[in-house]
Structures are given as C-alpha cells and as structure tokens.
Amino acid sequence: MSEVTVKQLASTVGIPVERLLTQLSEAGISASDADATLTEQEKVKLLGYLRRSHGKEGDESSTDPSQVTLKRKSVSELRQQPAAAPRSTAGVRPAPPARGGKTVSVEVRRKRTYVKRGEDAAPTPPPPVTTRRAPVERPRPPTARERNAANSSIYEEARRRTELQAMRAEQEARRLADQEDQARLAREEEIRRRAAEEARRLEEEARLRAEEQARLEAEREAAEAAATEAAIRKTTPAAPRPAEPALIGTEDDGEDAAPAAARRAEAAKPKKGVKKPPEVAEKDRAVKKPVRKDASVRTRDLAVTPRADYEEVEGAGGVGRGLRRRKKSTKPQLQDKHAFQRPTAPVVREVEIPELISVGELANRMSVKTSQVIKELFKQGMMVTINQALDRDTAILVVEEFGHTAVLTDMRDAEGTLLDEVQEQEGQAEALPRPPVVTIMGHVDHGKTSLLDYIRSTRVASGEAGGITQHIGAYHVETDKGTVSFLDTPGHAAFSAMRARGAKVTDIVILVVAADDGVMPQTIEAIHHARAAKVPLIVAVNKMDKPDANPDKVMQELTQHEVLTEEWGGDTMMVKVSAKVGTGIDELLDAILLQAEVLELKAPVDGPARGAIVESSLDKGRGPVATVLVQSGTLRRGDIIVSGGEYGRVRAMFDETGAPVESAGPSIPVQVLGLSGTPNAGDDVMTVSDERRAREVAEFRSARSRQNRFDEQRGVSLDQLFSQLKDGEQKSVNLIIKADVQGSLEALKDSLLKLTNDEVKVSIVASGVGGITESDANLAVSSSAIMLGFNVRADAAARRVVDEKGLDLRYYSIIYELIDDVKKAISGLLSPIVTEEIIGLAQVRDVFRSSKFGAIAGCLVSEGAIRRNSPIRVLRDNVVVYEGALESLRRFKDDVSEVKAGIECGIGVKNYNDVQPGDQIEVFERTERARVL
Structure with a gap:
C-alpha cells in the first residue's frame, strides 16, 4: 500500500502520534491530524530529515540504495546479588549496600547488510505455476524488464524496512539518553545524601565519644571519692550506724572500690576488632537525641541520682561487684505528636440561629x-x-x-415538610363518603349519658352488652341506615376545654336540654362552642316523660340565644326524646343521618391516617393509652404515628368494647397502644413513613414547648417586681394532682388555679396521669404539698412514705368534692373578716381630776350601754380625736361593769387626759367572721 495515514505510520514505527506530527512539521510536511495520508515521497522526505538531524548525509532523492543494512536489538535485565561489605580499617563504617541488589540492562544488537547486484546477475526464476484448467507448460525465461521490476520491488521493500528501523533506532536513542540523564542525576543525589549521612554519623560518633569520656571521668571521680570516704570511715572510730547506699562501691568494704572502678573504666574503652553496632536510621537518631542529651546532663549530678537507676554488676574475673547505670529505653518518645497547637488564625464558625434560642445553646x-x-x-x-x-x-x-x-434557620422545616406531604397524599387519594361524628353536649344532669346508654343498648348485639368501656369517651353505633360515631363530653363547668375540643373534631352537635329544667349555663356554653366551630346544631329535648315537661319554654329560652327551631320558622332541627322510655330515639338518629347527607361528608380512605386525640391515659399494665378519632385515611396496626411531643409504633388497637382491631377508617374511634407517653387531648395524630422522622418532629415539638415555658420568664418589669414582692406575703397551698385521664387532669388544673386570690395562692407542684408513686410522695415531703388522687390510688411504696411522714393524701372520684375540699383549705388560710359594732354612746357633762386615774369624765349614757374594758373612741364635734380603751367605770363611788342608757357615770380613759365637756365617748365591740370563697 503506497499511502498510509499518520496514525498507522506512528503505530508501525512505535512512537506517539503527537511526536510524529511534530517531526512532520519540522520536516516541512503538512499533516493536520492523525487521519492525514502520507505518500511515498513524503515518507522519503521525512527519512532524509531524520538522517540529517543525526549527522548523516544522503540524497533524499535517491530511491535505489546500493546496499541496505538492517539492525535489530533486544534488551534484557540481569539482577546482580549484593556483595559482602568490606571491613573498614580506618574505623569508618562503609555505606550500606542497596537492599535489593543491582539490576544491569543487557542489550544485544544484530546487523544484516544487503548489497545491490548488477543487472546480469538475474535472480533465481520462480517456480512454475500450475493451473487446473490448462496443461502444465514449461515457463519461458523472464526478460530483462521483468527481472528489473522484481529487483525494484525487493529493493523498495528493503528501503521501507530500513526507514522504519531508522526511526525506531532514533526513538530508542532518545529514550536511552533520557534514562541515562535520570540515572546520572540519581547517582549524584545518592552521593550527596551519603556524604551528608556520613558527616552526621561522624558528628554523632564524636558526640557519643565525648559523652562516654565525660561519663567515665565522672565515674572515676565518684569512685575516688567513695574510696576516700571509706578510708576515712575505717580510720576514724565512730558508733555503728546504717550506711547510706552509695552510687559506686562494693558490698564488703571500700578498699576494692578504686580497683573496681578502674576495671569498669578499662572495660568501657572501645576494643579493637569489635564490630560496632549497625548504624541507626536518621529518623531514630532524631528521636533518641533528646534522651542522650538528657543523660549527658545527668552525669554531672551522679551523687543525687537514685539507686533505682543503677543495677549491680560483677567485675572482671569475679573479684568485685559494683553498680552501673541502667540503659534507658530506646523506644521513640512521641509525646509531642498529638499536643495541642494554638490556631494561627481565628476560627470563624457558621452559627445557626432559629427564631428563639437559649443562652446556653447559643454558647x-x-x-x-x-x-x-x-x-x-x-x-x-x-x-x-x-x-x-x-x-x-x-x-x-x-x-x-x-x-x-x-x-x-427555620425550626418548622421538619414539621412543615411532614404536614405538606400528608396534605399532598390526601389530595391524591379518592374521597369517599364517611360516617358522621356527633358530639353530645348539655348541662349537668340533663340526661346526656342516659341518652347514649339507651342508644347503645338498643343498637349493640347481645355479645357486646358489657356497657361503655371506662373513659373511652368515643364509640360508634351501627344502625339500619348507617354508622354514627358519638363523642361524650361531660357537662360540668370544669370541663369547658374538653367540650371545646369535642366541638372542633365533630360534624354535628346534639344539644341535650331537659324539658323540666330549661336552658342552663353549660347549655349556653355549648351553643357558643358549636357556633365558634361552625357546626350544625340539633336540639334534643330530653325527659319528655315527666309530667312537668315544658318544651315550649325550652324553645323560648333558646330563641333568646339566637337558636330558632324549625317549628318556629328557623333552621335548627328539634327532636323530643326520652332516654328513660326510648321515645324519639329513632327520630333523633334519622335527623342525624339526614343532616349528614346534607353536609356530604367525605374523606380519603386509602393513604396515611390522620386524626385527633380524644383522650389519653396511663395504664399500669399496657402503658400509655390514647383514644384516637381517625379523620382521614386508614390507621393500621404497625403504623408509626406522631402526636404532639410523643411518637411510637401502633402495637395494638381496640374498639370501644375492648375487642382488638387491625385497622380503623375515617370517623372510627379506637384505643391505640405504643406511644412513648400520654399526649395531650386535642393534639393531632399523623402517620409517618419512618421512625426517624417521627422522632425528629416529636423532639422539635417538645423543644418548642420547653422554649415557650422559658419565654414566660423573659423580661422583668417594675410592676412584676412589685407583684413578686406582694406574692411574698401571700400564703400558698401546694398541690400534687394525679388523675386517670388527661382530660380530667386538665379540667382539675384549670378549676383549681382559678381559686387563687390576693391572700392565698394555689400552686400545683406536679401533675400527671397515672397512679401515685413513691417519687410523688417524696416530692410532697420536700414541698409540703397535699396529694390529690382523682380516680387513681397510691402504690405500696408511696403508701409507706405517706405513713412514715404523715402526709395528707386524699382520694376523689367526683370533681365537685375535690374542688370543694380545696376551697375549704384555702378558706382556712384566709384572714377573718373583722366587723365593729357600736354598743353605747355617752355625753361628757363635766371633767373631774383623780390622783389615781387623772381626768375623769362625768357622763350621761345616751344610747345603749357602757361596758368596762371595751374599746372606745373620743369624738369632738363628730371627729375622732382619740381611740383607746376604757380604764375605769364607776357609778358614784362603786366600780361597776356596765352602765345602761339614762344613767350617769364616771369614765376614766386610759392614757388620755384631754377630755373636755361636750365630747362624746363611743363604746364598740370587734367581731371576727371566717371568710368563705
């Protein structure tokens, strides 16, 4: 292939593409990237440039070299084992050899030369080619042109190989040059390091020799002093006494002390031919150096060195025994490794600031x-x-x-995020019809509980006829037309907060009014609660079976409070019922379900549960028990819930009959076990995905509650200071209250705190849900408090403390009696009311002088009677000028105890002599009367 790319040529030669591109640009060949193609002429030009850069002359246009030399080399490594270090005769320890021996690189080069022959030397003819289709024929001899073409192809291949070999040789030469430079620098650095180590070693040996010389000199001086002292003790007779332990000496006598010291000094000298200990590392010497310096300093004070620093040794040949210093530990002292180091710059922190933070938390x-x-x-x-x-x-x-x-920072992040998630999940779920939640309100003894008992007894199966579970406060009833959930609220004035909570979580309020009693204060309060919660009202006129029932009077009184019934043209339904005989019960249920249809009550069934705490209590066997009214979603056993400052996993659920249930849907009240404590009645209940988030929300709410209590102590004004000074004169009634449920405890606390007046203060030292424990009794001892138990009892340990300390412990089951007894206790601490009553009035006619009593007023009793030893007032022109006591009362010369109206008498006023004719003397009596709240 005549043309190749830059990347293929770099791979063939064995060099990086970037380096080949650099060489191409230096040779004047334009190659933009690794995919650029190179022709044969460009490769020849590059080869010529590389040869010239290495000092070789050649004609780059020559394509047919006369001879071609091919070189091949291979590199291998040989590991040479370290030789034994030769001994030093000059006392200088040679440098230690390398640990792993020495590695030697061995390079083997092979060379082969090809010489171009003349045209007459024809190459060996190729073997004949046979084919299947034609018969085998003898090949004709090649012509000169064919021979030249074959030779050219061979030379071209050889030339190409030569070029590649040259490029590889140059790359290898550069690499070897770099390695040689690095090895040279490493050798120079090693020589410098060894020279520095040798200098430090020589300096250390010189210092050690100096220290050894000083130590031997000190030992010699000490031995001479000990020998001299022993000789003096031997020649000088003295009384025998226990000898003090000497630092250097013998056990028998002092004569052998000097020879023993001399032997030890001789043994301490360095001997020839003895191999010195191996050289320690530079790091170890740096650690041990302070120890040796300290030892050299202590050699000057050998006389006070403790004997524990020396050990007893035996001299040469066993002749004498002496002491020598024990060797110090050679372990490195690293006590400064983790020492405190003062920061070089001030530390700037990012401090998270919530809305409220205490001083201690901020610090x-x-x-x-x-x-x-x-x-x-x-x-x-x-x-x-x-x-x-x-x-x-x-x-x-x-x-x-x-x-x-x-x-x-915002402290509401965790709680707000949880509320948003719950609302988002509720919005995604499909809303389905749910049963109505009905709260029954009314005045005391108007028949609320009797009405509920009748509904329950007539609508519950015979197997569940066990009555209402104590303190459940909520239950549901199955009717032919649907399910209705009821909430029972007490009617006493102390349970106002409980009635307000019932109105908030309810859909319909049934106002029970007795037909023979009419509208009462708690009836009016229930109307206000329903109106504040914007809940529809159904009036149930109870006790219609009585002969004196007057429903018209009830409707007239309700009209005064803007409650107009349908019979009188209003929009409020009214049902006449009788809880005793069952009259109107079906009509009442029909009215409830009709009102529920009008309201179109719906709630999502699927999804996380959300509800409210109706009541909570502390059971000794089951722990905290909370009555939860589910408002949306489904609450299942095993869910993690959070309510107020408490959280936990639902361990068990029970309905109003005490039967266990696995789940509860909307508008169904259940008892839940598993919370960490007793939540407050009225708190919201939410289902959380994991326990960690529930704990975070509960802890945040608890911290917020504590913070609110701390906020009450913030800021002190002059008015508060005067108020506190005034409170110091107040008498106090300390109470410890324990109740069975949270709602009753809240009602008791509110009612008792209202009894505080200017003279007596009601202080609730502690309160809680559950029985009275030993800790409550001990707290009552320290605070001088009265313990009150509402439907709870004290355990054995608490009773023992009560008997031993003589505490005041009272049990109650009716809230009226508890409040009345506390009122009596407060009344006993109130100061009595003092009244004055005028019992007599006398007119002063004349004044006489007596040597015994001073001025004696001759008076005529005009009104009432004058009695001796009674308090009097002297009036002049109807103005009191003196108030004191009557000292003497006489009729003629006789002392009398009483003088009635119309009779004259003599009156002596105690410690007052300014009585004048025309004055009036008023006699009165003081009467004390106990105060009643």
Missing part, C-alpha cells in the same frame, strides 16, 4: 463558655440567665460580636 453553638455570652449581654444592658431565651435579632448581635457568621 454551645459558638464553642465558647456560657459565662462569656452572659457577660457580653450584660455589657449590652441585658440581665439574663443560662436558660433564658433570646430572640433572633439579639442572638445575631451576639454572634457577630464574637466574630462568627449567623445563619438563619
């Missing part, structure tokens, strides 16, 4: 002490504590003051 995020943050806030005029919350602007100022960067 933790900036990695500074809390005291420094408090000091900085004091400089800005703010008196804060470690738990006090700071707003975002103040926190940004503090962060910038410390030189850091403030990054604003």
Whole structure:
C-alpha cells in the first residue's frame, strides 16, 4: 500500500502520534491530524530529515540504495546479588549496600547488510505455476524488464524496512539518553545524601565519644571519692550506724572500690576488632537525641541520682561487684505528636440561629463558655440567665460580636415538610363518603349519658352488652341506615376545654336540654362552642316523660340565644326524646343521618391516617393509652404515628368494647397502644413513613414547648417586681394532682388555679396521669404539698412514705368534692373578716381630776350601754380625736361593769387626759367572721 495515514505510520514505527506530527512539521510536511495520508515521497522526505538531524548525509532523492543494512536489538535485565561489605580499617563504617541488589540492562544488537547486484546477475526464476484448467507448460525465461521490476520491488521493500528501523533506532536513542540523564542525576543525589549521612554519623560518633569520656571521668571521680570516704570511715572510730547506699562501691568494704572502678573504666574503652553496632536510621537518631542529651546532663549530678537507676554488676574475673547505670529505653518518645497547637488564625464558625434560642445553646453553638455570652449581654444592658431565651435579632448581635457568621434557620422545616406531604397524599387519594361524628353536649344532669346508654343498648348485639368501656369517651353505633360515631363530653363547668375540643373534631352537635329544667349555663356554653366551630346544631329535648315537661319554654329560652327551631320558622332541627322510655330515639338518629347527607361528608380512605386525640391515659399494665378519632385515611396496626411531643409504633388497637382491631377508617374511634407517653387531648395524630422522622418532629415539638415555658420568664418589669414582692406575703397551698385521664387532669388544673386570690395562692407542684408513686410522695415531703388522687390510688411504696411522714393524701372520684375540699383549705388560710359594732354612746357633762386615774369624765349614757374594758373612741364635734380603751367605770363611788342608757357615770380613759365637756365617748365591740370563697 503506497499511502498510509499518520496514525498507522506512528503505530508501525512505535512512537506517539503527537511526536510524529511534530517531526512532520519540522520536516516541512503538512499533516493536520492523525487521519492525514502520507505518500511515498513524503515518507522519503521525512527519512532524509531524520538522517540529517543525526549527522548523516544522503540524497533524499535517491530511491535505489546500493546496499541496505538492517539492525535489530533486544534488551534484557540481569539482577546482580549484593556483595559482602568490606571491613573498614580506618574505623569508618562503609555505606550500606542497596537492599535489593543491582539490576544491569543487557542489550544485544544484530546487523544484516544487503548489497545491490548488477543487472546480469538475474535472480533465481520462480517456480512454475500450475493451473487446473490448462496443461502444465514449461515457463519461458523472464526478460530483462521483468527481472528489473522484481529487483525494484525487493529493493523498495528493503528501503521501507530500513526507514522504519531508522526511526525506531532514533526513538530508542532518545529514550536511552533520557534514562541515562535520570540515572546520572540519581547517582549524584545518592552521593550527596551519603556524604551528608556520613558527616552526621561522624558528628554523632564524636558526640557519643565525648559523652562516654565525660561519663567515665565522672565515674572515676565518684569512685575516688567513695574510696576516700571509706578510708576515712575505717580510720576514724565512730558508733555503728546504717550506711547510706552509695552510687559506686562494693558490698564488703571500700578498699576494692578504686580497683573496681578502674576495671569498669578499662572495660568501657572501645576494643579493637569489635564490630560496632549497625548504624541507626536518621529518623531514630532524631528521636533518641533528646534522651542522650538528657543523660549527658545527668552525669554531672551522679551523687543525687537514685539507686533505682543503677543495677549491680560483677567485675572482671569475679573479684568485685559494683553498680552501673541502667540503659534507658530506646523506644521513640512521641509525646509531642498529638499536643495541642494554638490556631494561627481565628476560627470563624457558621452559627445557626432559629427564631428563639437559649443562652446556653447559643454558647454551645459558638464553642465558647456560657459565662462569656452572659457577660457580653450584660455589657449590652441585658440581665439574663443560662436558660433564658433570646430572640433572633439579639442572638445575631451576639454572634457577630464574637466574630462568627449567623445563619438563619427555620425550626418548622421538619414539621412543615411532614404536614405538606400528608396534605399532598390526601389530595391524591379518592374521597369517599364517611360516617358522621356527633358530639353530645348539655348541662349537668340533663340526661346526656342516659341518652347514649339507651342508644347503645338498643343498637349493640347481645355479645357486646358489657356497657361503655371506662373513659373511652368515643364509640360508634351501627344502625339500619348507617354508622354514627358519638363523642361524650361531660357537662360540668370544669370541663369547658374538653367540650371545646369535642366541638372542633365533630360534624354535628346534639344539644341535650331537659324539658323540666330549661336552658342552663353549660347549655349556653355549648351553643357558643358549636357556633365558634361552625357546626350544625340539633336540639334534643330530653325527659319528655315527666309530667312537668315544658318544651315550649325550652324553645323560648333558646330563641333568646339566637337558636330558632324549625317549628318556629328557623333552621335548627328539634327532636323530643326520652332516654328513660326510648321515645324519639329513632327520630333523633334519622335527623342525624339526614343532616349528614346534607353536609356530604367525605374523606380519603386509602393513604396515611390522620386524626385527633380524644383522650389519653396511663395504664399500669399496657402503658400509655390514647383514644384516637381517625379523620382521614386508614390507621393500621404497625403504623408509626406522631402526636404532639410523643411518637411510637401502633402495637395494638381496640374498639370501644375492648375487642382488638387491625385497622380503623375515617370517623372510627379506637384505643391505640405504643406511644412513648400520654399526649395531650386535642393534639393531632399523623402517620409517618419512618421512625426517624417521627422522632425528629416529636423532639422539635417538645423543644418548642420547653422554649415557650422559658419565654414566660423573659423580661422583668417594675410592676412584676412589685407583684413578686406582694406574692411574698401571700400564703400558698401546694398541690400534687394525679388523675386517670388527661382530660380530667386538665379540667382539675384549670378549676383549681382559678381559686387563687390576693391572700392565698394555689400552686400545683406536679401533675400527671397515672397512679401515685413513691417519687410523688417524696416530692410532697420536700414541698409540703397535699396529694390529690382523682380516680387513681397510691402504690405500696408511696403508701409507706405517706405513713412514715404523715402526709395528707386524699382520694376523689367526683370533681365537685375535690374542688370543694380545696376551697375549704384555702378558706382556712384566709384572714377573718373583722366587723365593729357600736354598743353605747355617752355625753361628757363635766371633767373631774383623780390622783389615781387623772381626768375623769362625768357622763350621761345616751344610747345603749357602757361596758368596762371595751374599746372606745373620743369624738369632738363628730371627729375622732382619740381611740383607746376604757380604764375605769364607776357609778358614784362603786366600780361597776356596765352602765345602761339614762344613767350617769364616771369614765376614766386610759392614757388620755384631754377630755373636755361636750365630747362624746363611743363604746364598740370587734367581731371576727371566717371568710368563705
């Protein structure tokens, strides 16, 4: 093939394409890229350029060389084993040989020369060619032209091979030159390194010899001193005493100390022919150097070196025994490897700032002490504590003051993202009709629970006739026309918050009004709750079986509160029922279902569940129990839910009869087990995909709740300071309240806190759901609190503490009784009411002087009676001029205890002598009366 591309030629020659393109451009051949084609003339031109660059002359136009020389070479490697190092006679240790031996490159070159012959020397004729179609014929002899053409093709092939071989030879020559330069540089570097190592080694040996000389000199001086001291002790008689341990000496006597020291000095000298220890690495010498320097310093203080640093050795020939210094450990000392290094530049941190952050948390995020943050806030005029919350602007100022960067964050990210996902999934699911949720409200004793009991007993199968499960508060009823879910709310005034929660989660409110009692305060409150929640109202007039029932009166009173029934032209349905005999129950259910059809209640059935907490309690055997009303989706056993600051996996679900269920759809109330604690009644319930997200949302809500409590302590005004000073004079009633369910506990706390007045403060030290425990009793001991149990009891440990400490523990099952007893306790702490009653009035006619009592007023009793030892007031022109006590009361010369109206008497006023004629003396009595809340 006459033409080849640049890429093919580079592959044939064995050089990179870029290098071949460079050579082509230097030779004056235009080749733009690797796909450019090269002709035979261009290849010959390139070969001529390469020959000239190597100093060879030739005619690039000559295409028929007289002779062609082909060269071939092969390179191999031989590994030479290292020879033994020769011994040094000059005391200098030779350089260590290379570890892996030496590698020698062996190159074998072969050369073959082809000489061009004359035209008369014809090549050997080719063998005859046979074919199948023609008979075999003897070939004719080739002509001169044919012989020349054959020779030209052979020479052309040889020339092409020669060109390729020349290009390869040049590439190899350049590569060998580069390798030789690198090897030369490496040898020079190795020579310099060995020279430096040799210089350092010689310096180290000189230093070691100097140290050894100093040590031997010190040992010799110490041995001479010990021998002299031993000789002095031997010649000088003295009382025997225990000898102190000497650093260098013998066990028998001091005479052999000097010879032993001399022998040790002789043994310490370097001997000829002894092979020195191998040279240590430069890194190890750098580590060991401080140790040797320290040893050389300690040789000057051998007299105070502890004996533990020496070991007992035996001299040459076993003649004497002495002490020598123990060798220090040769392990490298790397105690400075992880030492603290002060930063060369200040560290600037990115501090995340939420809407509210406490002082301690802010200091933790900036990695500074809390005291420094408090000091900085004091400089800005703010008196804060470690738990006090700071707003975002103040926190940004503090962060910038410390030189850091403030990054604003939103604490609602996790919760907001979860709510958005739940709403998005609800929007994607198909909404289907659901049962209505009905809340029954009304005044106390108007028959709400009786009405529900009748509906339940007539609509539940005989196998489930066990009554309402205690404290469930919600259940559903199957009717011929559909399912209805009921929520039962108490009617006492203390349960206002519970009724408000019931109105928020309900679809229809049934207002129960007694026909014989009419509209009462809690009835009016239920109307307001329903109106605030924008929930339709159905009035159920109960107790129609009584003879004094008056439904017209009920409708008239409801009209005063803007509730107009259909009979009177309004839009509110009214059903007359009797929970005792069952009158109107079917009509009431029909009215509920009719109202539900009008409302067109729908909710998605598929998808994550969402609902609300109706009630929660703490069961001793089952743990936290929450009554959940599912509002959308389906709640299944095993789902992960979050409610308020609590989360967990649904371990079990039960309906209102206590039967276990696997799932609950919209408008179905169930009891759920598995939460981490008792959530607050009214909190939302959501299903979460994984437990990690549920924990994050619950922890965020708990932190927000704690932050809100801290916010209540923020800022102290003068009015609050005066209020706190006034509270210091108040008496306090400390209470510890434990209830069976969360709703009852909330109602008790609200009712009791309202009993606080100017003189007595009600303080709830602790409250919770569940039984009274030993920790509650111990807290009552430390806080002098009264323990109140509402439908709960104390365990054995708590009862033991109550008996030992004499605590006040009271059990209640009715909220009226609990509130009344607390009222009595508060009333006992109130100061009594003092009233004054005037019992007599006397007119002063004249004044007499007595040596015993001073001024004596002669008076005429005009009203009532004057009694001795009663408080009096002296009035002059109807103005009180003195208030004191009556000291003396006489009738003529006799002391009397009482003087009635119309009789004259003498009155002596205690500690007052300015009585004048015309004054009036008023006698009164003080009466104390207990206060009642």
